[in-house]
Amino acid sequence: MTRFRASAPASRRFPSRCSTSSSCGAGRSTASARASTSWPSSPISTSSCWSTRRPELLMRILLLLCNTAAFLALWCAGCATDAPEPYLPEDVGQTVEGPGLVSRGAHLYMKYCQPCHGAEGKGDGPAADVLDTPPRDLTAGQFKFRSTPMGSSPTAGDLYRVIALGVPGTEMPAWGDRLGEQEMWSIAAYVQTLEPGFGDEATRPKPEAVIDIPAPPELGADAVASGQKLFGQFGCTSCHGEDGRGGGPSAADLEDYTGRPIAPPDFSTGVYKSGPRPRDLYRTIATGVSGVPMPGYAGALKPDQIWQVVAYIRSLRQERGVFDYLLATDPGRL
Template identity: 45%
Template structure:
């Protein structure tokens, strides 16, 4: 029962994650209520309780968890802050710091602290400004952001012209995917590798993804990074047009813990561009970087999201997988992808892909695709780790696959039988089942990184017939079942009630 409740509760995560993903577009300038008189002792106590684990006891960015985060936590004693409303080289306002505490920084280890009492957040601001002399030596200087023309007066052609004039594509790429020719060479003020923002992923903009937020980044710069201020290079009118153009590049994300398959009659599509893939709803899986053997992350995460479409015909399952990758790497190391399934006989909760493989963890059914494979094939095997498939220790069984790389994006199609007989112990899937599936992505241009998803439930639905009022309930195979949906319904209703009440 614990497993059922756990899996049912996971169904609420898309609601929670969606709220997080909406946050960047709603990063609002906080209107201060009652602001208490500064009390550094109170602020320091709050800092030690909530902040020191990452930023360190003295604020030098050397906390216990710092090595597990990338980018590293801010050294607060230096007085260099990335997200401000002030001129480059000057310190942020108290309101800037308060907003960062309240909203967090999406795409980093900095969470929002909106659950803290407002007074405690203001005391934290007072304490933070006491840690660096920069707040006295380089006080905040305001920046004129100009006037928002509004979306009806936005001129994307003009904005694109400004994008080209300022040379934004050198880092961000022609299509804004963060794959410009300079992208892989960038380092921050501390000599650590950094990557330009993939502008299509608006949900991960750390300072907000509204046009106003984008204008602020352009005119204030992001201190400590290669992103300069363009306040002297562009008019505020052009800055707003560029901001609206960048906003137009952003793609919505359908982050979810469930991918609904669609059934087709006849052969499944093999071409990544086959229009039949659009009959299945897209599901987006957030990817997380995996720490190395020393428990550290020492490179920026370059693959952060994977989209999947699932089709089946009662005999085979096809997966169309798409993810952004700043470089097409087919040598050594190569770009690669693994689809993970639970082998035959393994059910219930399994170890997170963040920590797999560990000693004594169960084997997984892996479908491994690598760009280094000249035939573009995928191979499936039940294995205890990834390396045995990569190095050929386990040959694996070839699965049909197709791949295409275009402007910073891979699209890969992998097809496998629902119940294969050519792979010992392979996952046996029921056409009416809920199937846990996980994804692992390697960026050959960023070889120290491996990005993984959480386990996602793929629902293999039966075909709908004319006049059918409802679809059959999923069967109790591969960890899914009617009991899950019953519990999930209760949890979802309760969760939606809480969301509505909160709003």
């Protein structure tokens, strides 16, 4: 539809084809159309051409809005569901060998990881200041998600798993669907060279120390009830709260190893930073989380009891609507 200037002569106010076209339903002569037509009050013409096209335009806008809403709903739902699993090593040694593995990993690290983690792995990359979650300092030896005891360095398999799955709820993406297995092994091998503890015999991960994750027992309603009791009995509620939403009495005073205030996760979201699978939760409960006040319970709980706590935590998940994600004030806890 053409927009007209106020200085346009009367003969140019409306194109003659709109006045005489049968599709407009006018059926009038050009002269009679000009005589009976007044100057529109807005730049959009209110002629019958607009009347016939308006429903189609409104329908297109409605379909666009519906498609956008559907996309957002599916995307947000995917944030709290189990994603397709890439290849993930579970039982690997402390090293990964191969010709040129570290040098290739250094090249890939500078391409994909350096913008956040920095050229030297200190978490000071050019994008670090704009991220809600500070990037991990890979030289500090404080790797959160490990299959090794507290105070030990992670295995190459632990690093590979974090690279492949990312860290849900943070800006650390999952590279499992973007990089090949050899590329992720290369990055893992290079990251090990950044961590001084890996070269220290006292903290170097030993294959025999890697936690064994047994197959889960039946995790029904009884397991959930038992897990809830253990959750309170072993002090989990002091940080995570009675409802598992991270509002426990100690939550406001929590800090990481750098002194930065941190918040416990909200289990009702169904988003777990250690990974989407039940075994990822089991591993974190058993080994603890380095650099934060989350201890490991492998020596305090039996394997079946850890699985019961896993069952209870996963039972706390609540469905979230699209507006819960769009209006969240703390997206890192969603």
